Amino acid sequence: xxxxxxAAKTDIFTYLLATAGFLAxxxxxxxxxxxxxxxxxxxxxxxxxxMAISLNxxxxxxxxxxxxxxxxxSIGSFSGVVAAVALEPVIPAPEIRLASxxxxxxxxxxxxxxxxxxxxxxxxxxxxxIVTLAFGEIVLNLTNCLYVGxxxxxxxISMLTSAEALGLASDGRVIINGPVGASxxxxxxxxxxxxILILITxxxxxxxxxxxxxxxxxxxxxxxxxxxxxxxxxxxxxxxxFVLSAVLAGAAGVLFALNMNTxxxxxxxxxxxxxxxxxxxxxxxxxxxxxxxxAAVLTVLPEALRGFSNYxxxxxxxxxxxxxxxxxxxxxxxxxxxxxxxxxxxRNT
Amino acid sequence: MNGGQTQLTPVPNxxxxxxxxxxxxxxxxxxxxxxxxxxxxxxxxxxxxxxxxEIAGLIGPNGAGxxxxxxxxxxxxxxxxxxxxxxxxxxxxxxxxxxSKMGIARTFQNIRLFVNLSVEDNVKIGLHNQIKYSxxxxxxxxxxxxxxxxxxRDHARELLSIFDMQNLAEMKAGSLPYGAQRRxxxxxxxxxxxxxxxxxxxxxxxxxxxxxxxxxxxxxxxDTFQIAIFLIEHDMQLVMGICEGVxxxxxxxxxxxxxxxxxxxxxxxxxxxxxxxxxxxxxxxxH
Ligand SMILES: Nc1ncnc2c1ncn2[C@@H]1O[C@H](COP(=O)(O)OP(=O)(O)OP(=O)(O)O)[C@@H](O)[C@H]1O
Ligand SMILES: [Mg+2]
Numbered sequence: 001x002x003x004x005x006x007a008a009k010t011d012i013f014t015y016l017l018a019t020a021g022f023l024a025x026x027x028x029x030x031x032x033x034x035x036x037x038x039x040x041x042x043x044x045x046x047x048x049x050x051m052a053i054s055l056n057x058x059x060x061x062x063x064x065x066x067x068x069x070x071x072x073x074s075i076g077s078f079s080g081v082v083a084a085v086a087l088e089p090v091i092p093a094p095e096i097r098l099a100s101x102x103x104x105x106x107x108x109x110x111x112x113x114x115x116x117x118x119x120x121x122x123x124x125x126x127x128x129x130i131v132t133l134a135f136g137e138i139v140l141n142l143t144n145c146l147y148v149g150x151x152x153x154x155x156x157i158s159m160l161t162s163a164e165a166l167g168l169a170s171d172g173r174v175i176i177n178g179p180v181g182a183s184x185x186x187x188x189x190x191x192x193x194x195x196i197l198i199l200i201t202x203x204x205x206x207x208x209x210x211x212x213x214x215x216x217x218x219x220x221x222x223x224x225x226x227x228x229x230x231x232x233x234x235x236x237x238x239x240x241x242f243v244l245s246a247v248l249a250g251a252a253g254v255l256f257a258l259n260m261n262t263x264x265x266x267x268x269x270x271x272x273x274x275x276x277x278x279x280x281x282x283x284x285x286x287x288x289x290x291x292x293x294x295a296a297v298l299t300v301l302p303e304a305l306r307g308f309s310n311y312x313x314x315x316x317x318x319x320x321x322x323x324x325x326x327x328x329x330x331x332x333x334x335x336x337x338x339x340x341x342x343x344x345x346x347r348n349t
Numbered sequence: 350m351n352g353g354q355t356q357l358t359p360v361p362n363x364x365x366x367x368x369x370x371x372x373x374x375x376x377x378x379x380x381x382x383x384x385x386x387x388x389x390x391x392x393x394x395x396x397x398x399x400x401x402x403e404i405a406g407l408i409g410p411n412g413a414g415x416x417x418x419x420x421x422x423x424x425x426x427x428x429x430x431x432x433x434x435x436x437x438x439x440x441x442x443x444x445x446x447x448x449s450k451m452g453i454a455r456t457f458q459n460i461r462l463f464v465n466l467s468v469e470d471n472v473k474i475g476l477h478n479q480i481k482y483s484x485x486x487x488x489x490x491x492x493x494x495x496x497x498x499x500x501x502r503d504h505a506r507e508l509l510s511i512f513d514m515q516n517l518a519e520m521k522a523g524s525l526p527y528g529a530q531r532r533x534x535x536x537x538x539x540x541x542x543x544x545x546x547x548x549x550x551x552x553x554x555x556x557x558x559x560x561x562x563x564x565x566x567x568x569x570x571x572d573t574f575q576i577a578i579f580l581i582e583h584d585m586q587l588v589m590g591i592c593e594g595v596x597x598x599x600x601x602x603x604x605x606x607x608x609x610x611x612x613x614x615x616x617x618x619x620x621x622x623x624x625x626x627x628x629x630x631x632x633x634x635x636h
Contacts, residue, residue, distance in 0.1 A: 222464065230477060233446050
């Protein structure tokens with residue numbers, strides 16, 4: 001039998017972790033043991049997991065700080081909502097419509113990623129952090145005054161001050177209404193769809209990292225000068241990682257939005273970007289499975305801590321610190337390392 | 350790559366080449382190369398040609414500008430003056446990545462490995478431009494991915510075996526002992542398939558027996574890969590032992606060029622770098 005490399009083992013562990021989480025949630029739900037508020041969290045958890053994995057690609061694997069990841073999620077969300085409405089007559093099947101909306105949302109977010117990446121990723125230094133910070137705010141402001149409607153004539157888009165400016169015909173319908181956001185969204189997302197998106201994300205990110213391109217991205221992160229000295233283009237590989245990260249965030253945004261009745265632009269503000277960054281940092285930079293756990297636990301936690309009422313934020317902070325200690329403690333690492341010995345079937349002497 | 354093809358014109362004082370390489374276009378030619386950092390002239394009027402299979406040495410006191418020459422050759426710095434011809438092609442306006450693809454690879458004085466990655470991955474990163482499959486085949490793991498990855502793995506192990514390091518392949522590069530890190534840098538540079546290999550103080554920090562082994566390996570690498578090697582070194586046993594041509598710089602200027610024998614007995618070099626009594630010491634240590 002062929003021996004699996006350590007990277008392959010970690011990848012398989014990550015797939016198993018995601019699958020186990022999904023099945024556990026399904027069982028608890030099936031047994032009727034899940035609170036309704038937690039049920040409502042299932043799809044958002046999937047969306048945040050994808051957000052965290054995709055941000056880990058930029059921050060952990062590429063090593064560039066991005067402070068506007070929610071901006072890509074926002075672009076994905078709103079373009080996905082519009083796509084879902086516009087495609088309704090063409091694609092009646094909800095699953096296929098969801099998938100198509102995700103592709104469109106992903107492409108739009110990826111386009112924004114290219115727009116930012118081309119000028120910024122050529123520079124050395126922490127410019128990406130500053131520019132993505134501004135990007136998040138710009139997206140927030142633009143979506144705040146974005147009006148989109150549809151009628152028999154097709155789509156109408158306006159950046160003016162009210163939905164009237166769209167000039168919709170009498171059969172028209174407003175899809176996005178400026179600061180009020182999108183409402184009356186047909187729910188297309190499901191927990192299963194979210195799980196599939198997580199698997200696809202894992203597949204793309206993990207396979208990329210273990211390929212020639214992924215090694216080049218890691219090389220660029222670890223030592224730019226030596227990467228260039230063996231003929232690896234720094235800008236190209238920064239672009240690949242950053243744009244792919246934006247694409248996945250766009251898809252996550254669509255999943256998130258098509259699970260809601262209403263979605264407002266301010267949902268995707270700076271706080272959300274930071275929250276996702278917290279998932280990534282707590283889960284461990286470059287550790288995909290860490291991002292999954294951190295995103296899931298920290299999304300469920302505020303609900304779970306409801307019983308502590310006054311001490312909720314305190315408990316939240318304590319859990320944050322505990323996760324940080326756990327994922328980075330040398331003691332835990334050495335314990336895990338020892339546990340892995342029988343798993344590998346070989347002993348270090 | 351074409352278009353920049355420059356006719357080889359005789360430049361005064363350019364060079365002697367080892368007999369074997371005479372009649373072939375030099376792999377590297379520097380013409381009046383120079384760079385200033387603000388007011389400081391780090392390299393000036395640097396003229397040199399290196400034969401296709403030559404082992405050439407660059408020596409000189411600390412701060413003479415040796416590493417700066419390597420940084421100019423690999424386009425880490427842009428020259429202020431002069432031209433660099435690689436295999437007869439002018440490298441003006443080329444980037445580090447482009448000159449790497451033209452066949453120049455290097456190691457660094459202060460080791461620059463990918464310390465968090467495995468030894469094998471370090472070499473595979475060096476093989477980057479030899480592995481040919483698209484990003485999509487990589488993500489979808491198409492047959493070309495498996496084929497090329499297997500080839501890359503075998504190739505990496507083969508290169509590591511030059512220094513008998515194939516059993517270290519799984520180790521983290523940063524956890525290797527110092528000497529092994531220096532050797533791994535050479536392997537990574539070789540993986541980029543160069544026709545000119547630049548080694549910046551390859552023996553620094555090595556003990557005499559490691560250095561002796563390194564000397565054998567440098568010659569072996571030149572012979573097996575049929576490439577030119579240009580090395581900076583302070584260890585005169587190594588330089589005098591394996592270099593066919595030696596170039597001495599001081600304060601950014603070439604003060605002498607010649608065979609090891611000529612250099613050893615050049616009064617100006619003795620004055621500036623080697624020190625009086627070097628030739629005598631060298632002879633006595635050799636035996
Ligand atoms: N980026 C830079 N900016 C300014 N000055 C520089 C730069 N790089 C090198 N120098 C200067 O150029 C001179 C030559 O440096 P270089 O590193 O080439 O010396 P060296 O011959 O390699 O010395 P050593 O034997 O100590 O490695 C030094 O005076 C150094 O301070
Ligand atoms: Mg130096």
